Amino acid sequence: MACECHATEEAAEQQILDIVEAHKNRPGPLIPILDEVQASLGWLPKSAIITIARSLGVPVADIYGVASFYSFFRLVPPGKTKIQVCMGTACYVRGSQQLLDALERKLKIKAGETTPDRQFTLESVRCVGACSLAPVIVTGEDCHAGMTSAKIDKMLKPYMQEEPAAAKRG
Amino acid sequence: MGLTDIEAKQTKLTAVDRSHVLICAGAACVASGAMEMEALMKAKISELGLTCEVSVFDTGCVGTCDLGPVVVVYPEGTFYVKVKPKDAEEIVTEHLLKGRVVERLLSRTPEEHTVPTIAEHPFFAKQQRIALRNLGVINPEDIQEYVALGGYSALAKALTMTQDEVIQMVLDSGLRGRGGAGFPTGRKWAFAKEVEADQKYVIINGDEGDPGAFMDRSILEGDPHSVIEGLAIAAYCIGATQGYAYVRAEYPLAIKRLQIAIDQAREFGLLGAGIFDKLDFDIEIRKGAGAFVCGEETALMHSIEGLRGEPRPKPPFPAVSGLWGKPTIINNVETLASVPVIVEHGPDWYSAFGTETSKGTKVFALAGNINNTGLIEVPFGTTLRDVVFEIGGGIPRGKAFKAAQTGGPSGGCIPASMLDISLDYESLQKAGSIVGSGGLIIMDEDTCMVDVARFFLEFTVDESCGQCTPCREGVKRMLEILTRITEGKGELADISKLEMLAGGISKTSLCQLGITAPNPVQSTLRYFRDEYIAHVVDKQCPAKVCRALIQYDIVPEHCTGCTLCAKHCPTNAIHGELKGVHTIDQEACIKCGECLARCRTDAVIKV
Numbered sequence: 001m002a003c004e005c006h007a008t009e010e011a012a013e014q015q016i017l018d019i020v021e022a023h024k025n026r027p028g029p030l031i032p033i034l035d036e037v038q039a040s041l042g043w044l045p046k047s048a049i050i051t052i053a054r055s056l057g058v059p060v061a062d063i064y065g066v067a068s069f070y071s072f073f074r075l076v077p078p079g080k081t082k083i084q085v086c087m088g089t090a091c092y093v094r095g096s097q098q099l100l101d102a103l104e105r106k107l108k109i110k111a112g113e114t115t116p117d118r119q120f121t122l123e124s125v126r127c128v129g130a131c132s133l134a135p136v137i138v139t140g141e142d143c144h145a146g147m148t149s150a151k152i153d154k155m156l157k158p159y160m161q162e163e164p165a166a167a168k169r170g
Numbered sequence: 171m172g173l174t175d176i177e178a179k180q181t182k183l184t185a186v187d188r189s190h191v192l193i194c195a196g197a198a199c200v201a202s203g204a205m206e207m208e209a210l211m212k213a214k215i216s217e218l219g220l221t222c223e224v225s226v227f228d229t230g231c232v233g234t235c236d237l238g239p240v241v242v243v244y245p246e247g248t249f250y251v252k253v254k255p256k257d258a259e260e261i262v263t264e265h266l267l268k269g270r271v272v273e274r275l276l277s278r279t280p281e282e283h284t285v286p287t288i289a290e291h292p293f294f295a296k297q298q299r300i301a302l303r304n305l306g307v308i309n310p311e312d313i314q315e316y317v318a319l320g321g322y323s324a325l326a327k328a329l330t331m332t333q334d335e336v337i338q339m340v341l342d343s344g345l346r347g348r349g350g351a352g353f354p355t356g357r358k359w360a361f362a363k364e365v366e367a368d369q370k371y372v373i374i375n376g377d378e379g380d381p382g383a384f385m386d387r388s389i390l391e392g393d394p395h396s397v398i399e400g401l402a403i404a405a406y407c408i409g410a411t412q413g414y415a416y417v418r419a420e421y422p423l424a425i426k427r428l429q430i431a432i433d434q435a436r437e438f439g440l441l442g443a444g445i446f447d448k449l450d451f452d453i454e455i456r457k458g459a460g461a462f463v464c465g466e467e468t469a470l471m472h473s474i475e476g477l478r479g480e481p482r483p484k485p486p487f488p489a490v491s492g493l494w495g496k497p498t499i500i501n502n503v504e505t506l507a508s509v510p511v512i513v514e515h516g517p518d519w520y521s522a523f524g525t526e527t528s529k530g531t532k533v534f535a536l537a538g539n540i541n542n543t544g545l546i547e548v549p550f551g552t553t554l555r556d557v558v559f560e561i562g563g564g565i566p567r568g569k570a571f572k573a574a575q576t577g578g579p580s581g582g583c584i585p586a587s588m589l590d591i592s593l594d595y596e597s598l599q600k601a602g603s604i605v606g607s608g609g610l611i612i613m614d615e616d617t618c619m620v621d622v623a624r625f626f627l628e629f630t631v632d633e634s635c636g637q638c639t640p641c642r643e644g645v646k647r648m649l650e651i652l653t654r655i656t657e658g659k660g661e662l663a664d665i666s667k668l669e670m671l672a673g674g675i676s677k678t679s680l681c682q683l684g685i686t687a688p689n690p691v692q693s694t695l696r697y698f699r700d701e702y703i704a705h706v707v708d709k710q711c712p713a714k715v716c717r718a719l720i721q722y723d724i725v726p727e728h729c730t731g732c733t734l735c736a737k738h739c740p741t742n743a744i745h746g747e748l749k750g751v752h753t754i755d756q757e758a759c760i761k762c763g764e765c766l767a768r769c770r771t772d773a774v775i776k777v
Contacts, residue, residue: 027475027494028456028474028475028476029476030476030477031456031457031459031473031474031476032456032457034459035419035457035459065478066476066477066478069461069478069479069480069635070459070460070461070479071459071460071461072419072420072458072459072460073459073460087381088381088382089381089382089537089538089575089578089609089611089625089626090381090382090537090538090543090611092381092625093538093539093611093613093617093622094538094539098762098763098767101762102762102764105740105762125420126379126381126462126629127380127381127382127383127384128197128420129197129384129387129420129421130197130198130201130235131198131235131382131384131535131537131538131543131611132198132235132236132238132537132543132544133198133201133202133235134537134538134543136201143197143200143201144201145198145201145202148767149762149763149764149767150738150767150768
């Protein structure tokens with residue numbers, strides 16, 4: 001088992017090194033590198049940041065400084081399904097705060113957190129650009145228009161069904 | 171390669187098709203199921219063997235977002251709205267096969283008259299689409315359609331002129347930066363042209379961060395070539411050979427379409443070495459990583475360089491020392507999309523639109539509490555009243571117009587008493603707001619202006635880069651005061667404290683984010699001071715929004731005892747028997763509003 005883990009870790013490291021190598025010689029490579037590493041790992045673990053720092057020859061703190069500055073980069077692993085409540089102005093004036101509150105109560109986590117079973121990550125986001133459908137919630141790739149708290153259960157249902165399987169794996 | 175060669179290279183002559191079906195692939199239409207509908211439509215078309223006479227493709231945001239998904243069938247321009255997947259088949263069998271318009275899917279005016287074609291739709295009547303000229307008209311993934319409508323001929327024309335002549339043209343047109351600051355575009359270019367350097371850069375600013383603004387996204391998604399052409403003209407004028415397109419990572423479709431457009435332009439010799447035998451220029455896309463402050467040009471350049479997106483003091487201006495210390499100009503997407511038209515039609519044509527000092531047109535993203543939400547482009551000088559009531563169709567559910575918020579977190583609110591204000595740079599500034607990037611959020615009587623101000627400050631506190639103290643600490647203090655006020659714990663002195671802090675922050679912050687951060691508070695204090703007073707003195711929220719100042723009650727006469735509210739109350743604060751009148755235990759109530767949302771008999775009210 002340990003062996004297998006080690007092998008995946010090595011594979012991940014090699015993947016990071018390949019990404020760094022591909023971008024190294026272009027001007028301003030760091031953000032495209034972080035972007036690709038996150039795309040392949042789902043987030044930016046500490047080990048990945050250290051690997052990037054070493055292969056670029058810059059201090060870890062510099063990389064961390066950049067990664068923590070931009071909200072796009074995740075320094076904690078996300079849940080399986082991302083729930084984004086749009087808090088753009090149009091959604092806000094149509095009641096998105098109530099939706100966020102309802103989801104926080106329902107999932108028992110705060111915005112920005114992940115449920116302990118790693119099923120859901122709840123986020124409040126700034127404008128997804130679907131202002132005419134306000135208020136809007138995005139789950140995974142799906143955009144739910146004209147949301148009300150009464151529609152939340154129905155919206156979550158397809159994702160909730162996977163729960164038993166996830167529990168078994170755990 | 172010359173333009174005629176490019177036209178000759180067009181393999182697919184569009185005239186061959188009998189009908190063109192354009193499906194709006196803007197965010198709102200996609201979210202309403204446009205893609206499923208398109209798939210069904212394509213399946214039916216191929217089933218009936220119509221594929222060689224009818225072509226179906228995605229187009230950029232048509233603008234009528236509340237009517238989505240929308241479908242336009244050319245050559246007639248038949249305008250179908252709210253087309254559900256189940257309607258796809260009927261459009262194919264009726265319209266495309268038999269030539270019969272599907273009446274029930276046409277748009278209707280408030281007087282219930284059908285609107286057969288897009289050109290006749292009242293939403294477009296007062297608009298002047300220049301930056302949005304090709305949205306909803308062409309297939310953004312096909313350069314040949316852009317070229318067929320005169321695309322890249324402005325670049326060809328510019329390259330036959332001297333750099334100074336083109337810059338003069340842009341100067342004469344009166345075009346000003348559409349990203350927010352409103353700086354004359356031609357002047358920016360002239361500065362950068364004058365600086366001697368071995369390398370210069372041009373950048374597309376597609377880091378559209380204002381919540382409620384989606385015009386840059388729509389242009390990049392719907393007409394990416396116009397932006398590339400505009401940037402190439404800018405590059406020629408200042409002598410740059412490398413361009414960057416900085417686009418938000420949150421806009422994957424815009425990035426994809428822009429990349430397709432860049433690749434196609436390279437293939438056609440419109441990017442790369444020897445463009446029209448005169449210009450060497452190429453573009454690379456860089457993704458923004460989710461920091462609002464990166465819309466500020468010095469922060470944006472730091473981000474491209476791979477650093478934290480922190481702004482730096484100006485001067486030196488980017489035109490002198492920008493990306494990697496080289497002269498750089500940064501133009502907004504909408505600004506660049508307007509450039510080819512100006513070069514093509516001349517500055518006089520463009521400056522005929524607008525007011526004395528605000529020339530041309532501006533795209534606004536109309537949203538909030540308004541009937542027709544969407545993307546509109548009007549000449550500067552159009553009144554807010556025309557936009558809200560003529561184009562926007564007024565306020566839903568018979569509510570009263572309360573305010574229009576312009577310019578996002580850097581802007582302000584325009585009250586109902588100023589509905590006749592002319593939308594232009596100067597008038598809005600005089601009113602304490604800004605044009606900004608063009609977000610226009612309409613608020614009705616149910617909106618609390620103190621809460622709106624608090625909302626914007628929460629945004630700015632979140633997005634402050636943290637470098638300078640006035641913005642990092644000052645705005646946070648203002649947010650604390652506002653939060654206190656909305657919680658009913660404010661006092662009169664808080665209002666003067668807010669004003670004092672606002673003045674200090676806008677005088678001493680490093681960049682525009684901090685300088686303009688107090689604007690939403692200052693403008694709401696200016697026009698809605700009585701609401702602040704009501705919160706502070708009477709401990710009341712007139713719009714019944716601020717949770718600490720309201721309570722939920724059940725009107726016994728309306729309550730049927732259906733138990734729906736009690737069932738969904740998260741704190742079990744509602745008691746009552748089935749078919750009996752329910753009551754709310756105010757001690758246990760957390761004022762989440764769930765009962766109000768669930769009640770079907772209007773028995774739950776806010777007091």
